[in-house]
Amino acid sequence: MRGPAGRCPNCGAPVRFRWSSAVQTTCESCRSVIVRHDVDLETIGEIADLPPDSSPIQIGTTGTLDGRSFSVVGRIVYEYDDGGWNEWHVVYADGTSGWLSDAQLEYAVSSLVQPEKRLPAADGVRLGMDYTWDGRPLQVTTLTTAHYKGVEGELPFEYWGKQDVLFADLRGHDATFGTIDYSDGAPVLFIGRFVSFDELHLQNVRTFEAEDRSKAMQGFNCANCGAAVELRALSQTRAVACTSCGAVIDTRDRNVTILQTAAAKQPISPRIPLGSRADWAGRPHDVIGFQQRSVTVDGQRYAWDEYVLFNPYVGFRYLTEYNGHWNDVTTVRELPAMDSSGSRAAMRLGDVVFKHFQHANARTDFVLGEFPWRVQVGEEVATDDFVEPPYMLSGEGTENERTWSRGMYTDPQQIWKAFDLPATPPQPVGVFANQPNPYAEKSTALWRAFRWLSVLVVVLMLYRMLTASGATVFSHDFRYQPGVPESSFVTEPFVLPSDGKVEVKISTTVSNSWLGFDLALINLETGDAHNTDSEVSFYSGVEGGESWSEGNRAATLSLPRLPAGQYYLRVEPEGPPNGPEVPYKINVRRDLPDPFPYLLALVLLTLRPIWVWFRKAGFEARRNAESDYAPSTSDDDDDDDDADDDDE
Numbered sequence: 001m002r003g004p005a006g007r008c009p010n011c012g013a014p015v016r017f018r019w020s021s022a023v024q025t026t027c028e029s030c031r032s033v034i035v036r037h038d039v040d041l042e043t044i045g046e047i048a049d050l051p052p053d054s055s056p057i058q059i060g061t062t063g064t065l066d067g068r069s070f071s072v073v074g075r076i077v078y079e080y081d082d083g084g085w086n087e088w089h090v091v092y093a094d095g096t097s098g099w100l101s102d103a104q105l106e107y108a109v110s111s112l113v114q115p116e117k118r119l120p121a122a123d124g125v126r127l128g129m130d131y132t133w134d135g136r137p138l139q140v141t142t143l144t145t146a147h148y149k150g151v152e153g154e155l156p157f158e159y160w161g162k163q164d165v166l167f168a169d170l171r172g173h174d175a176t177f178g179t180i181d182y183s184d185g186a187p188v189l190f191i192g193r194f195v196s197f198d199e200l201h202l203q204n205v206r207t208f209e210a211e212d213r214s215k216a217m218q219g220f221n222c223a224n225c226g227a228a229v230e231l232r233a234l235s236q237t238r239a240v241a242c243t244s245c246g247a248v249i250d251t252r253d254r255n256v257t258i259l260q261t262a263a264a265k266q267p268i269s270p271r272i273p274l275g276s277r278a279d280w281a282g283r284p285h286d287v288i289g290f291q292q293r294s295v296t297v298d299g300q301r302y303a304w305d306e307y308v309l310f311n312p313y314v315g316f317r318y319l320t321e322y323n324g325h326w327n328d329v330t331t332v333r334e335l336p337a338m339d340s341s342g343s344r345a346a347m348r349l350g351d352v353v354f355k356h357f358q359h360a361n362a363r364t365d366f367v368l369g370e371f372p373w374r375v376q377v378g379e380e381v382a383t384d385d386f387v388e389p390p391y392m393l394s395g396e397g398t399e400n401e402r403t404w405s406r407g408m409y410t411d412p413q414q415i416w417k418a419f420d421l422p423a424t425p426p427q428p429v430g431v432f433a434n435q436p437n438p439y440a441e442k443s444t445a446l447w448r449a450f451r452w453l454s455v456l457v458v459v460l461m462l463y464r465m466l467t468a469s470g471a472t473v474f475s476h477d478f479r480y481q482p483g484v485p486e487s488s489f490v491t492e493p494f495v496l497p498s499d500g501k502v503e504v505k506i507s508t509t510v511s512n513s514w515l516g517f518d519l520a521l522i523n524l525e526t527g528d529a530h531n532t533d534s535e536v537s538f539y540s541g542v543e544g545g546e547s548w549s550e551g552n553r554a555a556t557l558s559l560p561r562l563p564a565g566q567y568y569l570r571v572e573p574e575g576p577p578n579g580p581e582v583p584y585k586i587n588v589r590r591d592l593p594d595p596f597p598y599l600l601a602l603v604l605l606t607l608r609p610i611w612v613w614f615r616k617a618g619f620e621a622r623r624n625a626e627s628d629y630a631p632s633t634s635d636d637d638d639d640d641d642d643a644d645d646d647d648e
Contacts, residue, residue, distance in 0.1 A: 028443070036420050050171030053077075054103050056197075056313050057088055058203040059153045065109060065195065066224060069093045072100065073189055074153030078146035078165070083371045097191060098158055100200075101179075104372050105315025106331065107200065107411055110175040114414060119180055119187040125168045127402065139335055142169040142401045152310035167303035171335040173348075194333035196512055197314045208312045221622065222247060229371060239374045241289075242366040243274065248376060267368075268292055271321065272307055274369045280419035281317065281328070285309040287419075295360035295383070308371060316372055319415065320407065324428035325435060326415055327392065327407035336386075336393060345395055347386045349406070353517055354386030354393040357627045358435050362396070386434060392434040432620040439616035445610040453605050463596035480515060480573045481581050488572035493524055495566055495587065501592045502559040504532070504569075508584040510553055512539050515582055516574040524566040532557045559624040561594075 005016060040506030061072040074089035085103035092098070098111035116133055120126075129140040144167045175193040216581035222229050225245035241248045270290040277286050287306030295303050304322035318329040336347040336354075343355040362383045367375050386393040395402060409432070412425035428435070475495040480487070496502065510516055514537035518553035521530045534557055575582065624630055 006183055026453060026483075035434060053086070054206075054312065055086055055105070055210070056208075057086070057100070057102055057202065058204070058206055061088075061202055061204050063090075063200040063202055066594050070098075071098075072153075074151070074155045076151050076155070077098075077149040080144050080146045081147050083440075089153065098192070101177075103246070105197070105311075106194070106315070107197060107331070108192055108194045108333075110179060110190040113189055115189045119189060119457055120168075122166050122187070125166075127399065131170060133178065133189070134173070136172050138170040138172050138176065138178055140168050140180075141171045142336060143167075144169070144401075153296045171333070173335050173337045175334055176335075205313075220248065236275045239376075240370045241375070247406055248417060250374065268305075268366050268567075270305065270368065271425075272308065272319070273417070274418055275417045276421075278419055279419075280309060283311045284316060285311050285317065287369075289367070289371045289375075291368070291371070291375065292366040293362050293364050295362050297360060297537070303365065309367065310370075318405070319410075321412075322432065324412065324426045325432035326410045326412050326425075327434070328410045329394075329405050330402040332393070332406050336395075345386075347395075349393055352388050352391065354388045356631075357387045357392075359384050359628060387434045389434045389440075396456050399421065407434065407648045409436060431619060431626070433623065435438065435623070437616055437619050437623075439612050439619060443609065443612045443616045450605050453604055456546045457598050457601050459606070461593075461595055464598075465593040465595070468593040469591040470589050471591055472587055473590050475585070475587045476567070477580055478571070478573075479583045480575055480609065482577055482579050486519075487574070488570065491569040491571065491586070493566050493568045496564050498561060498564050498591070499561060500562050501522060501594045502588055503589045503592050504552065504557045504559065505587045505589070506534065506536065506557075507554045507587070508536050508582055510536055510538050510582050512541075513537070513576055513579045513582070514551075515553075515584070518572040518574070519557065520570040521562070521567055521588075522570060523563075525570060527567075529570075530559050530562065532559060552643040558592075 037313040046477040047055060057072055059072055059074070063070055063072075070090040070092045072088050073091050076087040076089075078085055078087070083104055085101060088100040088102060090098055090100050091110075096111075098109060101108040101110065101112045113133070120129065120131075125140060125143065127140055127143055131140070145169060146165050148163065148165060152627075168180040168182070170176075170180070172178075176194075177192050177194050179190045181188050181190060184470045221227065222242040222245060225242060225247065227242055227245065229240055229242055229249070231240065239248055239250055244330040268290075270287075270288050272290075274287055274290060277284055279285075286309065287307050288310045291302055291306050291308075294303035296302075302322070304320055307319040309317045309319060316331075320327045321330055332349065334349060336349045339346040339348040339353050340612075347356075348352050360383055361380045362373060363380045364377055367377055381396045381398060384395045386395075392409075394405050394407065397403075398404075413430070415421070416425050473496060474491065476491060502521065504519060504521070506517055512533060516533070516535040518533045519531070521532075522528070534555040536551070536553060536555045538549070539546065542548070569586065569588070571586065
């Protein structure tokens with residue numbers, strides 16, 4: 001929406017407002033700050049040279065967000081001790097306006113809103129303070145005292161010549177973003193959300209060719225040793241460690257201030273050389289910085305390497321390496337929420353719950369190349385790591401800021417291939433905090449298969465139990481007579497029409513006595529005999545006015561699976577010589593269900609899942625041994641038994 005035109009009161013050059021509601025603009029010819037009073041234009045000052053800028057956004061950039069098209073018409077530039085950012089003034093097609101924050105290529109859109117409750121005063125705002133807007137919980141995550149560096153283009157209010165300005169940044173558990181602005185007498189609130197570069201659908205952006213790169217700091221000579229220092233991240237770099245002498249240099253100072261001289265006597269050679277380029281995460285990235293950090297636990301130093309990757313449109317990401325274990329790390333825009341679902345402290349990010357793994361103080365021991373913050377050897381920050389393999393959520397905090405990042409465990413072969421590195425990556429040693437358990441998926445799959453197979457086995461067993469005929473193939477009554485010299489006899493032949501299990505049942509009327517039976521089931525054709533024996537006894541009486549009994553008058557004998565054919569029984573009963581005659585009956589049944597094979601199958605089916613489960617549990621035990629929750633009796637020497645894990 002075009003606004004009125006006029007001439008600069010200072011130099012007479014044409015001045016045209018891109019936005020009809022603009023209050024302030026800058027003359028492109030003489031750099032005067034011009035304020036509009038109705039139809040009159042007034043010069044209220046002149047802006048100094050703006051600091052070098054390498055943002056892809058510029059005045060005239062257009063884009064679309066959530067179906068709303070917008071144009072960039074102005075900006076305010078801020079710097080602070082550890083960085084800087086642009087507040088781009090954007091005008092939407094419907095005539096409203098808002099702000100697009102570009103803080104080292106992390107983007108957020110916001111607009112002025114009416115606070116639902118009183119905003120905290122500048123001297124009362126604190127890191128971690130909670131605030132609620134529109135039902136969404138927010139928290140103060142950063143307090144920044146920024147230095148106003150200049151303005152450009154059109155603004156919705158009169159703004160120039162500021163000194164130090166306090167900002168309190170708010171974050172929500174989703175992508176909600178907020179800022180409490182203390183630049184004027186009363187604080188004001190801006191609410192919006194974080195967005196990615198791709199979500200903005202930007203056009204007319206800077207391309208970072210030679211003509212664009214000339215507008216930003218590209219390099220200089222090291223003030224310590226005179227060697228050439230190139231800045232691949234241009235003005236996004238806040239400190240650079242000279243690759244020749246190791247001196248750490250502040251890139252914002254026109255005199256190139258040395259923050260500190262080289263601290264490491266023995267330089268460390270990064271596995272990925274600085275300047276390497278790779279297509280990573282869908283975009284080309286350059287390796288521009290390297291640092292080695294460490295923590296000390298129980299007197300033992302544990303060091304890891306971090307690589308700074310840069311893309312001029314989407315910003316920074318990081319690769320970390322510890323003992324051959326690699327992670328691809330990005331900053332987290334959402335504020336993780338505390339979770340109390342388990343016994344261990346945890347944080348929730350989206351739908352993922354991360355369990356606390358370790359708290360430590362991380363120290364920077366060695367730096368090389370470019371960094372988007374004022375890095376210094378020897379600086380320490382408190383860190384907390386939370387894991388849910390293959391991800392790790394890490395928080396680092398100072399008194400003015402707490403940042404979160406999320407790492408994803410990455411196969412080193414992918415990194416070697418992407419960066420075209422020579423040879424092969426070193427084999428990982430031990431179990432890392434967020435290393436995926438190589439047995440987890442296998443264990444889950446095996447137990448899933450076991451459930452289905454066990455159901456099948458049970459169904460087959462039930463089917464067999466229900467369909468077994470249990471047919472009687474022989475039944476005859478006999479009588480035992482004590483004192484008979486030869487009491488053994490054979491029965492008439494009977495037929496087993498098919499293979500199967502056979503059951504012999506002996507029913508007696510024995511009372512206060514016993515009978516023993518030696519039986520042999522003999523195949524009439526082959527003569528093969530299957531011997532078995534049993535004893536039945538039954539006693540009863542009355543004692544103390546109460547009746548009692550023990551034993552059983554019947555016995556059931558099971559014979560193994562027998563082939564079909566003609567059989568007969570040889571029966572040899574035995575009892576007390578002076579006992580009474582006892583009638584008894586013998587029944588032979590076939591086609592009886594046998595649950596044992598099915599139960600054995602269930603047991604065998606559990607062996608592989610149980611074995612893999614124990615391997616899985618052992619892997620987790622070795623992981624846990626490196627955490628703050630390791631058992632007090634655990635050893636620290638389980639890093640060398642992991643080779644067989646990778647072979648599974």
